[in-house]
Amino acid sequence: MRISALSKGGGSDLQWLELEDVGGLVRGNPGTGVRSTRNGARQEIVMTLANERLNGKRTNPFPMQDRLSVPRERYYDREFFELEKERLWRHTWQMACRLEEIPEVGDFTEYVICDQSILVVRESEERIRSFYNACRHRATELLKGSGSLLGGQIVCPFHGWRWNSDGSSSFVFGAEAFAAECLKPDDIKLEECRSAVWGGCVWINLDPEAAPLEEMLAPAAAILEPLGFADMRVWWWKEVVLDVNWKLAMEAFLEGYHTMRTHSQLTMGVGEEWDAGSLLYETFEHGHSRFWSKPSDVPMSAEMFIEFARVLWEGQDAMTLERDVRVFESIRHRPEAQENAAPVAIAALYEYAAGAGIPLPQLTPEQMGQWGGEVFLFPNFFVLPQYGNALSYRCRPHEDNPEKCRFEVWSLTLYPEGHDPGRAELSGRFAQDDEENWGMIPRQDFSNMERQQRGVHSDSFSHMRLATEWEGAIANLHDEVDRYIER
Amino acid sequence: MAQIGASTPGVGQDGHVRVEPSGVHFDVRPAESVIQAAWRAGFQWPTTCWGQAECGVCAMEILEGAEFLVPADKVEAARLRSLPRRDGGNRRLACQTRLTGGGNLTVRKPGVRLRAVEAPPPSAS
Numbered sequence: 001m002r003i004s005a006l007s008k009g010g011g012s013d014l015q016w017l018e019l020e021d022v023g024g025l026v027r028g029n030p031g032t033g034v035r036s037t038r039n040g041a042r043q044e045i046v047m048t049l050a051n052e053r054l055n056g057k058r059t060n061p062f063p064m065q066d067r068l069s070v071p072r073e074r075y076y077d078r079e080f081f082e083l084e085k086e087r088l089w090r091h092t093w094q095m096a097c098r099l100e101e102i103p104e105v106g107d108f109t110e111y112v113i114c115d116q117s118i119l120v121v122r123e124s125e126e127r128i129r130s131f132y133n134a135c136r137h138r139a140t141e142l143l144k145g146s147g148s149l150l151g152g153q154i155v156c157p158f159h160g161w162r163w164n165s166d167g168s169s170s171f172v173f174g175a176e177a178f179a180a181e182c183l184k185p186d187d188i189k190l191e192e193c194r195s196a197v198w199g200g201c202v203w204i205n206l207d208p209e210a211a212p213l214e215e216m217l218a219p220a221a222a223i224l225e226p227l228g229f230a231d232m233r234v235w236w237w238k239e240v241v242l243d244v245n246w247k248l249a250m251e252a253f254l255e256g257y258h259t260m261r262t263h264s265q266l267t268m269g270v271g272e273e274w275d276a277g278s279l280l281y282e283t284f285e286h287g288h289s290r291f292w293s294k295p296s297d298v299p300m301s302a303e304m305f306i307e308f309a310r311v312l313w314e315g316q317d318a319m320t321l322e323r324d325v326r327v328f329e330s331i332r333h334r335p336e337a338q339e340n341a342a343p344v345a346i347a348a349l350y351e352y353a354a355g356a357g358i359p360l361p362q363l364t365p366e367q368m369g370q371w372g373g374e375v376f377l378f379p380n381f382f383v384l385p386q387y388g389n390a391l392s393y394r395c396r397p398h399e400d401n402p403e404k405c406r407f408e409v410w411s412l413t414l415y416p417e418g419h420d421p422g423r424a425e426l427s428g429r430f431a432q433d434d435e436e437n438w439g440m441i442p443r444q445d446f447s448n449m450e451r452q453q454r455g456v457h458s459d460s461f462s463h464m465r466l467a468t469e470w471e472g473a474i475a476n477l478h479d480e481v482d483r484y485i486e487r
Numbered sequence: 488m489a490q491i492g493a494s495t496p497g498v499g500q501d502g503h504v505r506v507e508p509s510g511v512h513f514d515v516r517p518a519e520s521v522i523q524a525a526w527r528a529g530f531q532w533p534t535t536c537w538g539q540a541e542c543g544v545c546a547m548e549i550l551e552g553a554e555f556l557v558p559a560d561k562v563e564a565a566r567l568r569s570l571p572r573r574d575g576g577n578r579r580l581a582c583q584t585r586l587t588g589g590g591n592l593t594v595r596k597p598g599v600r601l602r603a604v605e606a607p608p609p610s611a612s
Contacts, residue, residue: 150523150538150582160535 058486067475070464072456074478075245081402085114088379088484091207093216095381095394096120096130098201098410100233100424101146106165107423108154109146111204114397118193119143119154120202123165130195130204136169136188137161146425154190163190199383200230220288223375227385228361232412234424235321235389239408240432240442244449246380246397246405247477248456252445253374253382253393254473255281256291262444265311268304279373281469287378287480289473292370299340302332306341316439318411319372319386327352349387357416360388376473378480388414403453409442500589502555506530506547506599515586521547521594522581531602538582543570545581547596553577555590 062073062080074080096111102122110133111118117133119142133141135156142154142163153170154163162171167190172183182188194205196213198221203213210216242249252258256279259266267274278296283289300308306328312320328345331337337344346368353360371386382393392410408426415421430437432446455461466475504521505512513528515521522545525532536542540562549556556579559567563583570578586592 147539150520151526151534153537155535155537155539157536157541162537 060482060485063486064475064478064482067472067479068466068468070466070474070478072461072463074481075248075453075456076402078402081397083485084397084481087487088481089113089206089397090116091205091210091484091487092379093196093203093205093210093213094379095201095377096195096204098234098424099197100200100421102128102202103423104148106149106152107146108143108149110144112396115400116206117141118204118206120195120204121149121154121165128195128197128202129165129167130193130202131167131190132193134191135161136190137172161188167192198230199224200232216286217288217377218286220284220286220290220375220377223290223370224383224385226361226363226367227370227390228359228388228414229383229385229390229412231359231414232388232390233415233421235411235413236317237408237410237424237426238437239406239426239429240438240446241398241429242405242407242432242446242449243403244405244453245403246395247481248453249405249407249449250376250380250382250393250395250477251474252449253384254289254376254477255467255471256374257467257470258448262448263315263441265315265440266308268308268311276470279470281472283472283476287477287483288376289476290370290373290375291473292373295365295369296342300342301339302334302337302341302344304341305337305345306332312441314439315441316391316411318391318409318439319384319389321389321411321413323352324349324387324389353388353414357418358388358414359417360414376477378477407446498588502586502588502590502592505591505593507550507593507595508597509599511599511601515592517588518585520582521579521584521592525581525599529602530599532581532596533598534582536582540566540580540583543567543580545596546570546578547581547584547594549577549579550593550595552590552592555586555588555592557585557587559583 060083062071062077064070094113096118097109097120101107101109102120105122105124108119108121111120111130119131119133121129121131123129131154133143135142135158137156137159140156140158142156149165152165154165156162160171160173161169164170169183169185169188172178172188175183194208194210196203198213198217205213214221252262257276260272260274260276264271278294279291280294281289281291306325309320309325309328313322313325327348328341331341331344331348334344350360352358372384374382374384376382380395382391384391390410390412392412394408396406398404398406428437432438432450433443435443438446464474466472499517501517502515503512504515504524506525511530513524513530515524516527519527520538522532522534522538532545534542534545536544543566546567559579560583563580566580567578581594581596
């Protein structure tokens with residue numbers, strides 16, 4: 001059987017691509033050199049679509065077979081990556097910016113996901129809108145990075161067409177030169193996409209039919225709410241670009257199993273005796289997951305507690321900050337803290353927070369168990385809360401390359417009431433081994449990732465082998481990716 | 488020498504701008520740029536980028552009161568250097584110029600006038 005499909009990948013040279021049905025699977029004509037062409041990605045998508053037409057179902061070239069293994073191709077295959085672009089990223093809710101990036105009316109920031117640029121604009125105190133960042137005239141990206149619309153106007157840098165911050169057209173220079181049908185107000189208003197606010201962040205979705213944000217973040221988001229996450233503000237915000245698939249980079253943070261070897265300083269000298277089973281894992285629907293600490297049977301001495309806090313602060317300046325270490329140091333010689341320091345240290349922390357006006361929420365023991373753990377919100381957002389602080393990550397594909405990602409790291413904290421830390425800004429993009437800008441802990445994490453990415457190309461390697469419980473969140477992530485791809 | 492008193496410019500006070508040759512004038516609030524103050528007061532001020540320090544069209548000549556201005560930052564300074572007319576060297580971008588506190592500023596900027604009633608958006612009808 002021979003079928004034809006219109007290739008969308010050729011730009012102006014739209015072409016009919018000859019496809020051949022080989023045993024139920026469509027392959028490009030070998031003579032076309034599909035994989036080596038510049039537009040190979042689009043052509044592969046066309047082939048996938050053609051396969052689907054033949055088979056009557058969505059085709060996933062490298063599906064998860066079970067929750068114990070992950071096919072290696074999911075980390076580098078161009079066709080799989082294109083399917084993620086079309087079917088995952090265009091349909092999933094994703095964290096586009098923190099509210100404090102656009103604190104004032106007229107502030108905007110650009111969010112880029114794969115080949116789409118979205119402008120998130122604070123239209124008023126209460127209202128935030130998101131627009132596709134493309135002029136309705138001749139497609140020019142309207143704004144770059146972040147800034148403020150001083151005059152409440154989004155202006156195209158090419159011919160000066162303008163829009164109000166609600167997306168309505170406010171000015172077309174030389175409108176008299178256009179046919180009326182080119183300037184219909186509904187056609188030339190900025191194309192809006194969905195946005196909603198949760199956890200001090202703006203989330204966007206390019207799919208007008210997607211289920212509401214709160215439904216899609218459930219049930220994992222609710223774990224973070226009592227911990228004061230929505231009230232936290234940026235302590236610092238940095239990013240790194242890694243030659244790693246976006247999922248591979250995230251997987252290091254979906255488990256604490258790697259602590260023993262990667263962050264051996266955090267085992268406080270016990271090495272291979274470290275109890276990896278002290279972390280509990282839970283996976284949820286919608287691809288979300290978490291891990292948290294089992295209440296320890298072994299009480300920690302004051303010295304050990306303070307030393308662990310100091311190592312965490314110096315290692316990443318997040319989750320535990322200097323102010324926490326100083327508070328903990330105040331209990332060093334208290335008799336009641338010598339055998340079991342944690343309750344005394346936490347009481348001191350609450351006492352300090354009350355005096356400083358830091359709105360540290362009261363928590364049940366179970367809620368407090370999430371301190372030092374992690375909550376993952378599918379597809380690419382992490383929160384690791386501890387005390388009045390949190391570490392947070394966001395990871396996206398970068399430069400249309402399945403083997404590159406842009407990994408952002410926030411250290412967040414509860415500031416004293418009335419203290420405004422100001423508009424949040426990315427302090428920079430730093431190399432993964434930059435000792436000045438990355439603490440020891442993130443450098444240790446980054447150092448494994450590119451080795452792993454190279455490893456998945458080894459002829460000896462076919463699939464990841466996952467620990468049933470400890471690495472279940474990785475399988476859960478991939479299963480949800482498949483649900484999007486196969487819908 | 489300025490006298491200590493109610494009229495002494497200071498942080499947190501409104502400033503005042505007079506624009507020649509039209510003679511229009513308006514107050515400038517703390518942290519507000521000259522063009523934002525003009526817009527708030529209902530005046531039209533020439534620009535094509537609307538506050539992004541890109542077009543240079545809002546540039547004004549400072550006639551009096553330069554001592555009350557926050558100095559130009561790198562972005563504004565670079566844009567000023569690229570303007571076609573550099574007469575006097577005392578030009579600033581109205582979209583970037585802020586006052587340090589109160590004070591009276593006089594500038595020359597042709598084309599500043601009360602805004603006409605906002606035209607309706609372009610329509611096919």
